[in-house]
Amino acid sequence: MTHRSVEVPVIARVEGEGALHLRLEDGEIADLRLEIYEPPRFFESFLRGRHFSEVPDIVPRICGICPVAYQMSAVHGLEQLFEVQVPAGTRELRRLLYFGEWIESHVLHVFLLAAPDFLGYHDAIEMAAHEPELVKKALGIKRVGNDLMAAIGGREIHPVSPRVGGFSKAPRRLDLDPFLSRLEDALAELPGIADFAAGLERPSLPRPAEMVALVHPDEYAINEGGLASTDGRAFDATTFEAETREEHVAHSNALHSVMADSGEPYFVGPLARVNLNEERLTPVARECAARLGLHAPEPDPFLSMAARVVETALAIEESIRLIRGYEPPEPPCAEVSPRPGRAMWVTEAPRGILYHRYDVAGDGTIVEAKIVPPTAQNLRHMEADLRTFVPGVLDRSDEELQRLCEMVVRNYDPCISCATHFLRLEIERT
Amino acid sequence: MSLDVSASAVSEAEILAGVAPRVATVRRVVQEAYETYTYWLTLDDPVVRRAYRFEPGQINMFGVVGVGEIPISVSSDPARPMRLAHTIRATGRVTNVIKGLRPGDRVTLRGPFGRPWPVSAARGGNLLVVAGGLGLAPARPAIYRAIRDRGAFRRVIVLVGARGPEHMLFRHELDAWAQWLRFRGIETHLTVDIADDTWPYGEGVVTTLFPRASIDPRVTTVFTCGPEIMMRFAVRDLLGLGVPARRIWLSIERNMHCGVKLCGHCQLGPYFVCADGPIFRYDEIGELMGVAEL
Amino acid sequence: MSPKPRVAVFKMASCDGCQLQLLDAEDALLELAGAIEIANFAEASSRLEEGPYDVTLVEGSISTPEQVEQIKEIRAVSRFLMTIGACATSGGIQALRNGRDLAEVVRQVYPTPEYVRSLERSTPVAEHVKVDLELTGCPVDRGQLLGAIAWLLQGSVPRPPTTPVCIECKRRGYVCVVVARGEPCLGPVTRTGCGALCPAFARGCYGCFGPSQPPNTEALARRFLELGMSPVQVAEKFRFITGYAPAFRETAERLEREEASAT
Amino acid sequence: MRFLDEEGFGRLMALLAARGYVVIGPTVRDGAIVLDRIDGAKDLPRGIREAQGPGAYRLEATGDHQLFAWSHGPDSAKRFLFPPREVLSTATRLEGELRVDPAPLPEVRYAFVGLRSCDLHAIEVQDRVFAIADPAYRKRREESFYVGVNCGHPGGTCFCDSMGTGPRCAAGFDLALTELGGGFTVEPGTARGEELLSELGSREATGAEAAAAAAVTDGARERMGRRLETDDLPGLLYRNREHPRWDQVASRCLTCTNCTMVCPTCFCNDVVDGISLDGTEATRTREWASCFSEEFSHMAPGDVRKSARSRYRQWLTHKFASWIDQFGTSGCVGCGRCITWCPVGIDVTEEIAAIRVTDGEVAVAEEVVA
């Protein structure tokens, strides 16, 4: 019997901390464990008893990479429960803020976290020594996303202006106008970036899976819409907890999100979104998709990176449109009076759908909270990918195998900080 | 609109010298005591270098570019202003970077600022210098001047205290003064709080040297410089001996950023230490020194 | 030229936001990479080298038994240890659980509480090992972080200002939300560093940079009560992102006792 | 005395802009009247009034057409003449060489519109601090144009009358206006002002208009929100350094620095250095600082003013007493900003009055009390 084990004690270039243990016996997977040692932080517990108005300041702290996503799921849910009419222009401004986060997060992933994988560098800094122009360009685009968030939210990490009811203060037109030329310059780079990404040699993983994303009749869904799946499912936030289910796997300590009826894992994120919203892609996004060879429906999760490039183009194009039509909401924030009940909402974080539920008392106090982040939903899928992928690359050296496994995980841009408060994953198989 | 600035006590010339930082080069670094080094500097611009003059007790704003600027007394001989010594103890942000300076490194200087020791006020009588620890650095230029002008004084007495032998600044120079300059009538007495076997001088706080100095209160002018607490005890004893408050001068420290009375940091009651001091007459500030946290 | 200082970045319990400030430095990132050797920074690089490190940045609070050990190991291989952010310097938002029954907290979040290993309290790094420099903020301010690194490269340890947010609020010409709107703001007791962001956006500061120079939290609490808030509401203001910092914690506890004894 | 109708006022604004001045005037932002760049009379707070008290400030609409029917907000000309943050010098360090470049002198010329008498006085107070040693200040100061407006609406915290600094503009202006219904009386204060006025097309004011203008400030004097007994303030404060009132005010004071920041004369500043990561580029910046910061009095052996008591005492004593020793004038012009913009509403006039009525009282040592 031959034993071989691959240990990745720290999966680098992901947000948060996780490890991968893989043990092979006679060419079979004997043990595959994606362990998350990110400590629990108990947000759902200490949300209880806090006033609803504090929620937009609490939940972004779950994740420094996609704070806006947390704020958006929370404020929309609570506003729906309280029947708040947000001032005209708020919707658009929120979309713009969120796109800033998409741009920032997607470019971060594509260039700083994932691309070094494909090119055999340890990191983007090493990569920059060889490809300085490319890396500088990418960082410049990322900067635009960050600056957009800062202009609207005060800062890119944990913005301060989003409130239940709108914004504490809205930017003036003249605060946003300077972004137009910067965004246009960034957009001009996108086709080139798509070609760069298309040129990367990537593994492929033909494992058809059900993908879930938000859909909206008029726009590329981000803050509002219903949920649809590539298998033809349609539901919404109010039935999210009925449609999906958290499951205990045999010999596992983990909770995985699976579809309630089939018990199968599902997949969320940019690729799911592009697949389900292809017809809403903007022109340059569409062009990028073509250059990347991304044709919906695209089942190969390794095209996630391509989907991020496509969505970056879309986010930039949409931002330009939104800034052109921007009228500051006046007043910036609606009056909000709480009422008791249950708030449920889903928005599209850069990594996929993010579900929030709040049970609220009559005085506006949070009684119970539940948050299901995208990475938690994808973990089961990630592990399934690994099991499909590993047998095909067993002939590689340990080092190479380790790198490839990491690539599979990183391809999801998993945000372990987000996932943690939700589950602790340890898989043991013999 | 022309401005009425008649209320300003600082002269235009002083201010012009103080506004623009000038680059200087470190020529020599000498360790003086524990964490304390003397930096010998020359100003780079030859015109400025030749024009530069300072009075004993004055300070320069000593700048390390990108790190900060701090007030430091010039510790060298005012008769030789082309080479400027600054004796600095590493205690914090700026001084810790200064500790790393080597010959050839560039710093900036602005100054000189402040009211000097009134060495000539002691002419005709006795000059008594009472210095503690690092306080010897600002007092040294006054001693140099007194040595050069020895004939103008009846007696020149230098009393220096430090925590221990390793904290005594300018040790070789002091040894030489104690040994040789007494033949020129410069009386030097040293003491440390805690002595060791190698220490040939006295033990105890600096005020224990007063009896040995046999101070004549009628004709003595005192310059004292050191930690505030030391100066307070020294002044108390001197007043007790009958030295009048208006003939006791001391050097005061306060945080400083500008040196020209516009940053507000160095205020002590009605005074700006950077311009009205750092040398004060005891009757000007005695009452203020007694107020906690002023 | 002396060899570049080896820098490591580690994380404890946190949201990753503070270390993301480095990746978000964009223009400065490559410059930074030129000035230091990044020896261990898992979020940015798969090159993970062993210590010793010249400068170690630690993000996050100590909240599991493993982390108590890990931080000691990190300290042992670090010449200069700098903690960054509210989690690392005051326990972070997750310290809101401190003082509550942990078993109950775990049950509220995890269906299978047995699997969760956590300490009763989420604590700042300085409660466990010696820390050479603390930078507060949730997240740390990027300018302050890069500035601190630049200072360290010059051979000196910076002293971040401890003056309240108000000073920056006024420098920037923002209109005071307490005075002009009658809304509570923690600016007068929170240290500056953020650039007075919240008042800039017409809302009160919620204290994410932690207590300022010995702050008069009691006087501010009295003011909030005058604005019509209940003692418990005022306590919640202090018991927030940096609520475990002693100055905020003590005032929150006193207010809670006051409310408890009133009812 | 001349009279300028509303249109004439519009021409004044346009002329200032045409002459290359950056026009700074009152305008409403985030619930207060602040000073900012304005683009003509349309940006002024027309029909707006404010209510001020200790720690409280609210705007109200009056519905009338007055442009200056309010008392000043938090800003003063200080923000522009002595900017909150200003680069003093930059330095480059390359291969052992060091180059230090002082920041170039500012090019901007301001025209201030709507400054009140107290603020014109405050500028002259700051002149005594900066005019010699700060060439940038001096240049901005000398090249700016000052349009004062006589005050008819003192705020609830104003006491310029007690300080002898208002409400009527007495000096420091190029032009001084008094707003009457439908126009302004105008008085030039300098040749420069006279020259500008001559281009505006004004007419001689009638006797009734002159009388109305005088009545505006007379009325203001009567409606002054606060008073202060100024007799021998230095003596009073110097003898009461250990007065128990300092402890009492320290228990309320947040040491938040707001009073010093809004004060039009407070000048304390820090100089801070910054350096690039590679150590080659450095800047030295000056920024507003405050004696209420603990680190303000930092010295390696320890901060001098550790307690809030000592910091409050420093501030008040400096403003009303030692300023006179240092600069030959009081540091306070009675604008009341420090009272309004203190988040807990500490009132200097009340603190001084409290010390005055118990002049000579000394804090009793705690052992004795116990």
Ligand SMILES: Cc1cc2nc3c(=O)[nH]c(=O)nc-3n(C[C@H](O)[C@H](O)[C@H](O)COP(=O)(O)OP(=O)(O)OC[C@H]3O[C@@H](n4cnc5c(N)ncnc54)[C@H](O)[C@@H]3O)c2cc1C
């Ligand atoms: C008139 C005068 C003469 C002085 N002469 C000498 C001298 O000859 N040799 C010497 O070693 N030191 C002298 N000092 C003290 C020296 O200025 C401080 O040791 C130095 O400022 C400490 O700076 P730092 O940044 O290293 O310390 P930190 O403690 O980090 O201080 C930070 C800042 O606080 C201020 N500061 C701290 N300590 C003092 C202090 N004692 N006095 C004034 N400002 C301070 C400075 O702005 C300093 O940059 C003198 C001070 C004054 C006022």
Ligand code: SF4
């Ligand atoms: S808004 Fe807050 S930070 Fe700003 S001055 Fe007022 S109290 Fe201070």
Ligand code: SF4
């Ligand atoms: S104002 Fe307060 S809460 Fe807001 S960013 Fe600054 S420190 Fe944090």
Ligand code: SF4
């Ligand atoms: S002390 Fe107060 S009242 Fe006097 S000038 Fe300053 S802000 Fe105005």
